[in-house]
Amino acid sequence: MSGLALFGGTPVHRQAWPQWPQSTLTCERALLTVMRSGRWSVSGLETDASPTWDQRFAEAFAHYNGVRHCVPTANGTSALMAAMQALGIGAGDEVIVPGLTWVACASAVLAINAVPVIVDIDPASLCLAPHAVEAAISPRTRAIMVVHLYNAIADLDALLPLARRHGLHLIEDCAQAHGAQWRGRHVGTLGAVGTFSMQNGKVLTSGEGGACICDDPDLAARIFRLRADGRQRVTDTVPSGYMTLEEGGQGFAQNACLSEPQAAILLSRLEDLDHENAQRARQAQRLRQLLEEIGGFAFQQTAEGTERTTLYHFPVRLEGPEFEGVAIAQVCRALSAELGCWVHPPYPPMDRFAVLAPGHSQRLLTAPRVPQPLLCAQAAHRQHVMLAHWLFLADDQAMAHVAQAFAKVKEHAHELRARQGEGQ
Numbered sequence: 001m002s003g004l005a006l007f008g009g010t011p012v013h014r015q016a017w018p019q020w021p022q023s024t025l026t027c028e029r030a031l032l033t034v035m036r037s038g039r040w041s042v043s044g045l046e047t048d049a050s051p052t053w054d055q056r057f058a059e060a061f062a063h064y065n066g067v068r069h070c071v072p073t074a075n076g077t078s079a080l081m082a083a084m085q086a087l088g089i090g091a092g093d094e095v096i097v098p099g100l101t102w103v104a105c106a107s108a109v110l111a112i113n114a115v116p117v118i119v120d121i122d123p124a125s126l127c128l129a130p131h132a133v134e135a136a137i138s139p140r141t142r143a144i145m146v147v148h149l150y151n152a153i154a155d156l157d158a159l160l161p162l163a164r165r166h167g168l169h170l171i172e173d174c175a176q177a178h179g180a181q182w183r184g185r186h187v188g189t190l191g192a193v194g195t196f197s198m199q200n201g202k203v204l205t206s207g208e209g210g211a212c213i214c215d216d217p218d219l220a221a222r223i224f225r226l227r228a229d230g231r232q233r234v235t236d237t238v239p240s241g242y243m244t245l246e247e248g249g250q251g252f253a254q255n256a257c258l259s260e261p262q263a264a265i266l267l268s269r270l271e272d273l274d275h276e277n278a279q280r281a282r283q284a285q286r287l288r289q290l291l292e293e294i295g296g297f298a299f300q301q302t303a304e305g306t307e308r309t310t311l312y313h314f315p316v317r318l319e320g321p322e323f324e325g326v327a328i329a330q331v332c333r334a335l336s337a338e339l340g341c342w343v344h345p346p347y348p349p350m351d352r353f354a355v356l357a358p359g360h361s362q363r364l365l366t367a368p369r370v371p372q373p374l375l376c377a378q379a380a381h382r383q384h385v386m387l388a389h390w391l392f393l394a395d396d397q398a399m400a401h402v403a404q405a406f407a408k409v410k411e412h413a414h415e416l417r418a419r420q421g422e423g424q
């Protein structure tokens with residue numbers, strides 16, 4: 001085995017990785033149709049009385065998830081904001097969010113002048129720890145935002161009854177779990193509302209995009225208006241050249257509509273989601289086995305009842321004593337150099353995101369509340385390295401290379417410890 005690629009040795013893997021996002025012929029044909037249609041947004045004028053791509057995607061995504069309604073949105077953040085506002089959450093209300101997730105989960109709460117209450121995670125699942133949620137509930141708590149993070153489903157057996165017992169809404173943030181299934185149902189259909197991000201790195205993407213799903217038609221109608229500047233769909237037939245949206249006059253809203261080209265991309269790529277998810281799951285299982293043979297690595301645990309996980313990023317916990325005292329960023333750099341791809345640590349604990357600091361913005365009326373130190377989120381950030389989902393669309397040989405890279409970095413960990421910060 002040669003020396004570490006980080007310090008000039010030969011990399012383990014030199015081939016290109018699968019590109020992400022990927023286009024398909026169906027996707028390109030659909031895009032061309034939209035581009036020539038004369039209508040690029042739901043807020044455009046009626047052209048030919050056929051359903052908009054936004055409507056077609058909404059129907060398909062609702063059907064895919066086994067739920068009655070879907071409202072596409074501009075991104076996952078606006079989906080969260082619309083969901084919370086549609087549930088009646090607003091100024092001064094508290095929403096419990098996980099201590100390990102993308103910052104938007106908390107900033108969406110701040111953006112509606114509510115208070116994100118940031119609580120710790122379970123060290124095995126890296127998702128919300130139910131006991132931490134229970135301890136953080138106050139008379140102002142209105143909702144629990146659960147995130148099915150990376151490669152796992154959160155502990156819904158505990159969180160669903162907990163939310164019910166305390167009369168709280170459960171919002172499922174499925175930005176990282178399109179297609180995951182738990183006890184016979186898709187995630188996003190178990191709480192009051194499910195939200196999704198279709199941002200560039202997500203397993204179903206239109207570059208930017210999002211959606212809310214729910215069963216309640218009134219809730220869906222409120223979300224629709226909240227994402228369309230308060231407008232709703234005109235119910236009568238609209239002649240060509242006229243608006244299909246009209247003022248709904250029901251409270252403050254913003255424009256957070258998905259565009260027609262984005263909806264066309266999502267509709268066509270939805271066809272590939274299940275088989276791509278299955279391929280990622282297969283290769284992740286292969287990598288798990290290879291890393292178990294090497295020893296010293298552990299994996300994210302999903303909730304009991306999980307029937308199908310999805311893989312957004314694949315966290316690998318470094319357990320071997322070899323890695324003691326080596327900064328996780330240095331391990332990531334070493335793996336990146338071996339594999340020629342992006343390997344990175346998990347999110348920082350939520351209370352470390354600078355944008356959430358109190359007094360940081362004149363726009364914000366509230367600041368996050370952190371009832372207990374986020375010890376497990378801190379440990380998770382120190383102990384894991386993350387592999388992006390598109391690596392798992394590669395072949396068996398690539399997975400063998402990933403395992404070899406982990407073995408090599410483990411064998412040379414003492415060098416990383418001695419040369420911290422080198423090779424940046």
Ligand SMILES: Cc1ncc(COP(=O)(O)O)c(C=O)c1O
Binds near residue numbers: 078102197198
């Ligand atoms: C868990 C989670 N929630 C919300 C978001 C926000 O989505 P968007 O970037 O589409 O606004 C993301 C995006 O990465 C996410 O991962």
